[in-house]
Amino acid sequence: xxxxxxxxxxxxxxxxxxxxxxxxxxxxxxxxxxxxxxxxxxxxxxxxxxxxxxxxxxxxxxxxxxxxxxxxxxxxxxxxxxxxxxxxxxxxxxxxxxxxxxxxxxxxxxxxxxxxxxxxxxxxxxxxxxxxxxxxxxxxxxxxxxxxxxxxxxxxxx
Amino acid sequence: xxxxxxxxxxxxxxxxxxxxxxxxxxxxxxxxxxxxxxxxxxxxxxxxxxxxxxxxxxxxxxxxxxxxxxxxxxxxxxxxxxxxxxxxxxxxxxxxxxxxxxxxxxxxxxxxxxxxxxxxxxxxxxxxxxxxxxxxxxxxxxxxxxxxxxxxxxxxxx
Amino acid sequence: xxxxxxxxxxxxxxxxxxxxxxxxxxxxxxxxxxxxxxxxxxxxxxxxxxxxxxxxxxxxxxxxxxxxxxxxxxxxxxxxxxxx
Amino acid sequence: xxxxxxxxxxxxxxxxxxxxxxxxxxxxxxxxxxxxxxxxxxxxxxxxxxxxxxxxxxxxxxxxxxxxxxxxxxxxxxxxxxxx
Numbered sequence: 378x379x380x381x382x383x384x385x386x387x388x389x390x391x392x393x394x395x396x397x398x399x400x401x402x403x404x405x406x407x408x409x410x411x412x413x414x415x416x417x418x419x420x421x422x423x424x425x426x427x428x429x430x431x432x433x434x435x436x437x438x439x440x441x442x443x444x445x446x447x448x449x450x451x452x453x454x455x456x457x458x459x460x461x462x463x464x465x466x467x468x469x470x471x472x473x474x475x476x477x478x479x480x481x482x483x484x485x486x487x488x489x490x491x492x493x494x495x496x497x498x499x500x501x502x503x504x505x506x507x508x509x510x511x512x513x514x515x516x517x518x519x520x521x522x523x524x525x526x527x528x529x530x531x532x533x534x535x
Numbered sequence: 536x537x538x539x540x541x542x543x544x545x546x547x548x549x550x551x552x553x554x555x556x557x558x559x560x561x562x563x564x565x566x567x568x569x570x571x572x573x574x575x576x577x578x579x580x581x582x583x584x585x586x587x588x589x590x591x592x593x594x595x596x597x598x599x600x601x602x603x604x605x606x607x608x609x610x611x612x613x614x615x616x617x618x619x620x621x622x623x624x625x626x627x628x629x630x631x632x633x634x635x636x637x638x639x640x641x642x643x644x645x646x647x648x649x650x651x652x653x654x655x656x657x658x659x660x661x662x663x664x665x666x667x668x669x670x671x672x673x674x675x676x677x678x679x680x681x682x683x684x685x686x687x688x689x690x691x692x693x
Numbered sequence: 694x695x696x697x698x699x700x701x702x703x704x705x706x707x708x709x710x711x712x713x714x715x716x717x718x719x720x721x722x723x724x725x726x727x728x729x730x731x732x733x734x735x736x737x738x739x740x741x742x743x744x745x746x747x748x749x750x751x752x753x754x755x756x757x758x759x760x761x762x763x764x765x766x767x768x769x770x771x772x773x774x775x776x777x
Numbered sequence: 778x779x780x781x782x783x784x785x786x787x788x789x790x791x792x793x794x795x796x797x798x799x800x801x802x803x804x805x806x807x808x809x810x811x812x813x814x815x816x817x818x819x820x821x822x823x824x825x826x827x828x829x830x831x832x833x834x835x836x837x838x839x840x841x842x843x844x845x846x847x848x849x850x851x852x853x854x855x856x857x858x859x860x861x
Contacts, residue, residue: 391553391557391780395553395570399629399790402664403627404574404575404626404627406571408570408571408833409647411644412557412566413566413640415564417562433786436839436855439837469562471557480574481678486648493644501858502861503855503856504859514859516789516857588775589706591753592753594769594771596754597753597754619777630777654777657774659702660774660776660777661771663704670707672703672707672772672775673775674773
């Protein structure tokens with residue numbers, strides 16, 4: 378079983394990430410992936426010109442590794458990967474790639490779903506949206522916090 | 536909004552499928568994919584030498600298109616893709632690639648999960664496992680049928 | 694007297710051939726009639742086409758046993774789907 | 778008298794600089810002592826380091842206010858996480 382976490386300021390290529398992950402997980406029947414893309418519109422409803430993910434080297438990687446380890450502990454998955462960008466991301470560019478591989482697809486779906494809900498609230502980033510009105514530091518939405526809460530009940534998400 | 540369904544006897548390249556899907560869905564924030572791989576072991580527990588998916592040209596494509604259309608009707612997704620192999624598949628080779636793109640990740644996860652549960656029971660294939668003991672035509676497992684049942688309740692899967 | 698090609702899928706294709714020609718002396722009117730006409734072709738065919746789990750298709754659509762059948766339509770018999 | 782570099786992230790980095798040196802006259806013993814020493818450096822710094830939503834990190838680990846601080850350790854203040 379393997380947990381892989383990668384944080385990079387460079388572009389993220391989801392197709393290359395998927396190819397690499399499929400090589401790692403050879404023989405496991407079910408692979409679920411999530412790709413998160415920078416939306417073209419800011420929370421204020423203006424065209425987004427850039428999304429900046431500030432990070433604290435060391436601490437940020439540890440938050441990602443902790444989330445990946447929790448997924449492996451909670452669900453019968455064989456392999457988990459989180460590849461995350463930091464720094465300046467252009468609109469419509471990928472920010473995050475998540476993968477979960479399991480013998481059975483239910484576990485892979487639950488683990489990927491869990492990974493994203495945790496990442497959206499607990500990953501060690503500070504996000505700034507740049508639009509025509511200026512730059513705005515943002516926090517998780519109420520929706521993100523609700524999604525995160527789903528997993529605090531035993532067997533949540535079923 | 537788009538539903539794409541592809542059935543092919545040739546090899547399936549999930550990374551190329553993901554690249555194509557990401558181009559189609561540019562600007563949607565959340566993309567969930569599933570890759571299903573031929574397991575290396577038959578239902579009888581022997582090393583699998585091959586998996587054959589018999590199909591009825593026309594009817595099989597219609598079952599796939601119907602499943603994709605149902606996902607688009609049931610969940611607020613923008614784009615859905617199903618790419619499926621037919622014919623002889625070697626162990627550990629991809630059989631199916633599914634993608635769902637939405638503005639919000641919950642819808643994308645639900646749609647991909649639904650697509651797989653439907654495909655596993657309702658896709659128009661007849662599957663034969665080849666192993667050292669011979670060739671065996673197989674049907675959906677009880678587990679597959681239970682997973683399928685989850686969606687017959689309103690708002691199931693939440 | 695007419696020749697009707699019947700398609701078989703899944704284990705039925707292994708058992709009876711993927712496409713097989715039958716002499717159909719009467720004009721079948723429904724899928725049920727077609728099953729009865731084909732059943733006289735042999736025990737293996739009878740077991741397949743009289744099995745209620747084996748569904749009939751007319752022109753590539755799964756139909757009920759009271760569905761009409763016209764000469765020239767594509768007829769197929771299919772076992773329960775395996776899924777993908 | 779000693780110079781202590783403090784790291785700031787997120788909006789605090791915009792406000793106070795991503796790394797800023799402070800004169801720290803006494804030896805702080807806990808994170809709480811450190812917050813009090815830094816607060817004298819100016820209103821903007823005080824507002825940041827006395828805000829209970831702003832967490833302290835020692836050597837890259839988020840810690841509670843009663844955590845010990847030793848000279849030479851890396852100290853950072855972080856706003857609430859945005860998530861990924």
